[in-house]
Amino acid sequence: MVTAADVVRAVPDPELRAVTIGDLGIVRAVDTDGSRVSVTITPTYSGCPAMDAIRADIASALREAGFSDISVNTVLSPAWSTDWITDAGRSKLAEAGIAPPGRTVSLTLTMRCPRCGSADTEELSRFGSTACKSLWRCRSCSEPFDAVKTL
Ligand SMILES: [Zn+2]
Incomplete structure (x- = not known):
């Protein structure tokens, strides 16, 4: 059984297709209550226009997985830092040049x-x-x- 958290973490980053948003460590929380999913993310860079794309990608991935009531919230504090990138994410970024x-x-x-x-x-x-x-x-x-x- 694939959880909502698995679905969210597997969403590719729209800027860096080689890594998922789980690899980047921007997924703060995924709370499920029946068919309701509430996702909290922290942007990698405050002015990043990709955040709208990420929100849309998360919603469509969850919808495909059978969740209907989806909300995606952005939390700016604490600010994302590169320390949050997982080791797997670091190797994928290096492989992508x-x-x-x-x-x-x-x-x-x-x-x-x-x-x-x-x-x-x-x-x-x-x-x-x-x-x-x-x-x-x-x-x-x-x-x-x-x-x-x-x-
Ligand atoms: Zn060189």
């Missing part, structure tokens, strides 16, 4: 190149291929790469 954010704030200031692993990188732009990613370049292999934007 997206620099997994470091565990601490100081590490996120220097993104490691997902191709050669060098920490000699620079941020080119706060805005990468999507609003939730920033664009970085590796000084060792000169390859540009996307990094998950952090607060």
Whole structure:
């Protein structure tokens, strides 16, 4: 029996298709009461337009699983941090060529190149291929790469 929590955690992130929102650790709570499901999520990045897509994806995944009365709430506090990304999520991000954010704030200031692993990188732009990613370049292999934007 698949629970509502399983369904919610398996929803792919609309920005980072390689990972689920469960991998990213943004699912705070999934409460079920009969056919009623109440989901609480915390956005990865406060201005992220993907949150509307995530809400819609959660609702349609739950509807497909047979739940009809669905509410998705957003909680901004405590703020999401990259520490909430699961180890599985980190390896999936690395495989997708997206620099997994470091565990601490100081590490996120220097993104490691997902191709050669060098920490000699620079941020080119706060805005990468999507609003939730920033664009970085590796000084060792000169390859540009996307990094998950952090607060
Ligand atoms: Zn490199």
